Amino acid sequence: MQCLTTRMDGTPPRLTDREGPSAPDAPDAVVVRTLRVGIDGTDHAVVAGAHGHPPPGRDDLILGHEAVGVTETPHPQLPAGSVVAPLVRRPRGAAAPARLDMAPPSAVHECGIAGADGFACERFVADVRYLVAIPSALASAGILIEPLSVAHKAIDLAAAARQTVPWEPAHAVVIGNGSLGLLCTLALQLDPRIGRVSCMSRRDRPDPTIAMIERLGASYLDTRRMPVPELAEASEPPSLIIEATGHAPHAFETIAALAPGGVGALLGVPGDDVRSLDAGRLHRERVVGNKALIGSVNSGRQAYLQAVETLAAAPSWVADAMIYRVLPHREAPAAFTRDDTTIKTAIEFSMYEERR
Numbered sequence: 001m002q003c004l005t006t007r008m009d010g011t012p013p014r015l016t017d018r019e020g021p022s023a024p025d026a027p028d029a030v031v032v033r034t035l036r037v038g039i040d041g042t043d044h045a046v047v048a049g050a051h052g053h054p055p056p057g058r059d060d061l062i063l064g065h066e067a068v069g070v071t072e073t074p075h076p077q078l079p080a081g082s083v084v085a086p087l088v089r090r091p092r093g094a095a096a097p098a099r100l101d102m103a104p105p106s107a108v109h110e111c112g113i114a115g116a117d118g119f120a121c122e123r124f125v126a127d128v129r130y131l132v133a134i135p136s137a138l139a140s141a142g143i144l145i146e147p148l149s150v151a152h153k154a155i156d157l158a159a160a161a162r163q164t165v166p167w168e169p170a171h172a173v174v175i176g177n178g179s180l181g182l183l184c185t186l187a188l189q190l191d192p193r194i195g196r197v198s199c200m201s202r203r204d205r206p207d208p209t210i211a212m213i214e215r216l217g218a219s220y221l222d223t224r225r226m227p228v229p230e231l232a233e234a235s236e237p238p239s240l241i242i243e244a245t246g247h248a249p250h251a252f253e254t255i256a257a258l259a260p261g262g263v264g265a266l267l268g269v270p271g272d273d274v275r276s277l278d279a280g281r282l283h284r285e286r287v288v289g290n291k292a293l294i295g296s297v298n299s300g301r302q303a304y305l306q307a308v309e310t311l312a313a314a315p316s317w318v319a320d321a322m323i324y325r326v327l328p329h330r331e332a333p334a335a336f337t338r339d340d341t342t343i344k345t346a347i348e349f350s351m352y353e354e355r356r
Contacts, residue, residue, distance in 0.1 A: 038143030068142025230339030
């Protein structure tokens, strides 16, 4: 079978031939036929060698952590033909942490990112514990489940930070209009606890991401005209900010921008960025303003199930607007070319055919 692999050294990914999976020996393992794999910023960082590492004893890695597939072998929990989205993390040892998504990196592998092969191949084997069944109607859009689950986990952690007080943000802001930022915007728009939603970026009109933000009913804010710190002076400063760019200064700007009692959730993963800052002011802002700042990475089954509900409830046009480009797997390396119009690229390994 063909797989999309990387040497994680900045050279372009390439298709390689690997032996296909045989019938799994482990009682809870099933063979999954891959339908689609999504490409995001993490994949670009992995290819560049800026993030992750290959499996032990290897110098390459099969890419793909956003995926949707169909089970080919039966299991009592998942009949053959089930449409599934795989979780990304796996335990490193025999004893799995209680929550893989909250475990330290030393306790887990991340499929397609760090220490374990991903799903960008024609078939893969997975334990049913790490597969989430999704409606067949979402088969073509299933690559959005994983990043949308990351958005839901961030929102849940933000809410948990305020569980002892009434907290229904009148204004929530997403920093970043990449695919993750847009999915955060979608999740917030459909969350009944949230009032107004804005998404910030540095784009000029006409632009497909701005069009999508506004079609969702959110507001677009240009950071060149409204820098993040100036949100605090707005008529309605945000009680929730989700940072989805990985631009390190935004983490500190978020503290200043939040309304009193607000929560900032950081999703972007920056490289090293050494700057001077007023640590006393930032400390004082958090204490006097009762502000919280959390970091979040990965997601678990519950967030996946929330993502399934959100995607099913989203307007029918959302998936097509997000997944702007679909490439056959034989053209998979071309998924790593960038442009200003593509929001999300999918690599299609096979078509979904409903069993009768």
